[in-house]
Amino acid sequence: MTQLPPVSPHSSLPLLDTDVLRTFVAIAECGSFTRAARQVFRTPSALSMQIKRLEETLGHALFVREARQVRLTPEGETLLGYGRRLLKLNEEAVTQFLAPSVxxxxxxxxxxxxxxxxxxxxxxxxxxxxxxxxxxxxxxxxREMLARLEAGELDLILVTAGNPGQEVRGEIVHSAPLVWAGREGGLAAQRSPLPVALAHSGCAWRGMALEALDRAGLSYRIAYSCEHCAGQEAAMLADLAVAPFPLSLVRPPLKRIDPGLLPPLGEYQLAMVRRPGADQACETLAGQVMAAFQKL
Incomplete structure (x- = not known):
């Protein structure tokens, strides 16, 4: 008599339904069954039934239901990480087979x-x-990116908006504070005239910094000039100068200089510009860039 192969102990484990996972993630991110129902185009009662079955399947409560909101239990927080990864993997798998080959x-x-x-x-x-x-x-x-786009060498670019002499192009995808930064424990901010590290002539950061210093009547000198912000960072690390820098890039041993010591700089913006007639791949990359900025 032929013997059947042994059954794996894992074969009887239940599978998580992608649709239910999508509902679970929507509720977790919205903090409300009602708001999540509008997002997934279902009724709150339908979502409630899905979550009830999911909790029964896993043997754990996933949400703490309060008067006007719901919050995740520790088990729910664990499942949220798995759920996001599973949904992303499912999307990638489907895209691999169904998306047109580009x-x-x-x-x-x-x-x-x-x-x-x-x-x-x-x-x-x-x-x-x-x-x-x-x-x-x-x-x-x-300036270089715009010139190469015009020459047909690039299809999609991200540029700083508001540079002197630069026409308004594309769409604004990100705004961020520009602050004065220097080395933590450094003395550059205390020197007079103030030593500053600036980007090339025509850069929006440079214009914002010089305008702020002139408006405040502060004495300064351009101690370091570089085409890239990595050069400004090097000058700050060496305590040779302070510099206008995006707040999101100020990391130890750099620090933001006390706003009371130097004039405010405001915010700078990034614009995304596409080459006319860009194809589907370019549009996809543009969408992914915008989504990445929304998460910052």
Missing amino acids: SGRLGFGTTDDVGTRILPGVLAQFARSHPAVQVDVVVGSS
């Missing part, structure tokens, strides 16, 4: 302050969804 080359240009923040995650995500598309990345000044 190949070719895509030129993407960006300023260096952007590259250190969002590029790694965005490029990794794009590579998974469009593995046949070659992405060539160029990092440089906003």
Whole structure:
């Protein structure tokens, strides 16, 4: 008599339904069954039944239900991480087989302050969804990126908006505070005239800094000038100067200088510009860039 192979002890484990996981994540992110119901186009009672079955399947309560909101239990917090990863993996798998095959080359240009923040995650995500598309990345000044876009060398660029002499192009995708920064424990901020490290002539950061200093009547000297913000960072690390810098990039041993010591700089903006006639791959990358900025 032929013996059947042994059954794996894991074969009887229940499978998590993708639709139910999507409902669970929506409720967790909205903090409300009612708001989540509007998002997934179902009734709150239908969502309640889904979550009840999910809790019965896992043997744990996932939400603490309060008067006007719900919050996750410890088990719910654990499932949220798994749920997001499973939904993302499901999306990638479906995209791999159902999305139209796209190949070719895509030129993407960006300023260096952007590259250190969002590029790694965005490029990794794009590579998974469009593995046949070659992405060539160029990092440089906003002026250079715009010129290369006009020349047809780049398809999508991120540039600082408001640079002197630069026409308004594209759409604003990010606004962030520009602050004065220097080395923690350094003396540059106390020197007179104030030593400042600035980017190239025509940079919005440079214009904002010089205008603020002139308006405040502070004595200063340009002690360090560089095409890239990495050069400004080097000058600050050496305590040679202070510099206008995005708040999100100020990390130890750099620190934000006390706002009471130097004049405020305001916010700077980043614009995304597409080449006219850009294809579907470019539009996808543009969407992923915008989504990455929304998470900052």
